[in-house]
Amino acid sequence: MELSVGKFWKREFAPSLGFVAFRSSKWYILVAACWALYTTSFYYTSTVLLIPFTMTEQAGVPEDGVQIYAGVMMACYSVILVIGGPLAGYWADVGNSKKRPIMVAQTFLLISTVILWKGTHVAVLIVGRLCHGVAGSIFWSAGQALLADAFGAESIGNAVGYVDLSSSLGYLLAPILTGVLLDKSGVDSVYGMSLGFACISFLISAAMIEGGKVSDAGQTTSMAIPDLSSTLAGRLRLVRLLLRSRRMLAACLGCFVAGLVLVTYDTIAPIHMERTYHWGPWEVGLALGAWYGPKMLSIIPGTLADRFGARWMTVVGFFGCIPCFVAVAFATDDTSRSKALFILMTVCLSIAISFANTPITAEIIYVLDDKKRTNPALFGTTRASGLGFGFFLFSWALGATIGSLTCAKIVDSASWDAAIYSLAGWCAAGAVICLLWTGAREGPKTQVPEIPLTLESSDSEAGKSQESIACPKLGLGSLGDDPVHWGVGETKIYHQFIR
Structure with missing residues (x-):
């Protein structure tokens, strides 16, 4: 099978004439969404590295309380994602524009950057983290819903792959640049860089014009089928329909496990490296590059998911994490062998979780696409992509919240290897669920005429x-x-x- 990124670009991004057409093209919409998610991912990862090294001096937190407060700060972000994801998805579906919530998110991102930069008390820093959560919840739900409307179910896996690629680039560059600037220039230079990225993202999104929507494959539009999507009762029936689907529940549980694994490792790995290997910001930043860098390969599982479905790649990804976690649990002493094992297994973990995270995200849209063909009245003229990615973000963030709180406590009260073994157990559960209930990708849809009233x-x-x-x-x-x-x-x- 040939995977050609060039063919994808030629097929999806036809040349457009004129600046207005350029700003409403699928290419520009993808760039705007990817840059927004790159910015929020960069900022998120930058704070992951900053919090352990600056919280004591900036907010007066005692050294022995840094681990707990780091977990709380991560959980604040995740809790807002849990609450805000479904709300942002609903807003994106029922509103006249998906650009409006994205611009609100850009504003919250700017506010969050300033608060975390200048805050001198833990409560103030928590407020800044909550503002960042609001921005992230809208970016990840409304932003991806905008892409789903533009690309359709036949190419959403590839588009999500580009989204994961851009966010992974932010995850990769943030620890390296943050570590260098923190060592050489101090905290102000790091936040100044983050604020610059946020301003660029604001301008790119402001220039975007919504357009380039594709119709659903195999669908026809007919006034004979009534539209219940605009009524509250219709929306509630649609939610009930989706929650009764085993495929949708399996996709949400897979997203839950992926979020738990990713954010938990984000939370405990930097402090483990600082305490066990006695590394400073520069060394920790380089080591986190081994965790975030391989995720840039997510375009490959995204393309495969569009062709073959999410099941087997998700299962292989989750099962592949288990031996990696078992191995990294032994990296508990300050020796060269232990450090090398930690870095190698971190790279393997990153690759494995990418093969689980991207396809299970695309599975949400695959389920919506199948449900819309059999229940056109409940979906009406919308794809309900905002609702779908609201489910995704709720599940992903709920896992992130539980993981960042519980595993930080496990590390403090038990040991590093106990926390790592718990992550391996979650991956095993996720693999079994996805094996049983996620669906295979169906072939091209044939056009089925609707029966009018x-x-x-x-x-x-x-x-x-x-x-x-x-x-x-x-x-x-x-x-x-x-x-x-x-x-x-x-x-x-x-x-x-x-x-």
Whole structure:
């Protein structure tokens, strides 16, 4: 099988003439989303490195409380993602524009940078971290929903691969640049750099024009199918439909495990390196590059997921993490052999988790695509991609919150290897769930014509003419799971429900 990034770009990004067309092209939308996620990822990772080395001096935290407060700071970010992800996804779906929430996120990112830069108390720093969580929740839900609308289900895995590539680039560069600047120039230079990236991201998003939307493969648009997506009852029925899907639940549980593993390792690895290997910011930054760098290969599992589905790559990715965690649990002494083992296994972990994280994210859109074909009334004219990525972010952030709090306590109360073994156990659970319930990618969809609502007349035994409505399956629960014939009275009640 040939994986050609060039073919993807030629197919997806046709040349556009004019500056307005350029700003509304899929290429520019992808750049805007990727730069926003690069910026928030860079800032997130930069603070991961800054917190252990600056919290004592900046906020007066005692040395023995740094590990706990580091976990709390990570959890503050993750808690906002849990709450804000579904809300941001809902906002993106029901609003007239997905650009508006993204601009709000850009504003919160600027505010967060200034607060964390100048804050001198733990409570102030927590507020800054919460603002960063608001920005991240909107970027990861509304931003990816915008991409899903632009690319469609047939290419979303590849697009998510580029998103993961850009965020991984932020994860890779942040510890290196932060470590160098922190050693040579101090904290101000690090936050100044982050603020510069945030300003550039704000301007790029402000110039974006929403456009380039693609229609769903194998779908036709017909006024005969009613649109329930604009009603609260319709949205709640759509949520119930998705939560009753084993594929959707499996995808959410896979995202939960991926978020737990990624953020937990982010939280405990820097302090382990500082305490065990006695490394400073520069050495820790380089070592974190071994964790974030290989994630730039995420474009490969994204492309494979578009062709073959998320199941086997996710399973292989989670199972591949287990022996790596078992090996890294032995890197507990200050020797060259232990340090080399730690770096090598960190690289292998990064590759393995990339093969789990990107496909399981794309699986969300695959499920939505399949559900929309069989339940067009509940989806209406939208893809519900904001809702889907709201589910993704809720699950991912919930895992991140639980992991950053519990594993930090395990390290303090038990040991490094106990925390690592717990991560291996989570990966085993994630692999089994995805093996059982995630779906294989279906082939190209054939166009299936929709059956319109038709008015039929018939004569009754009493000789009176009667009218009824022939209705296809609409996925409306008690209102009509099967094709039925409704009388005029039932039809009036049905339309009252819709409106």
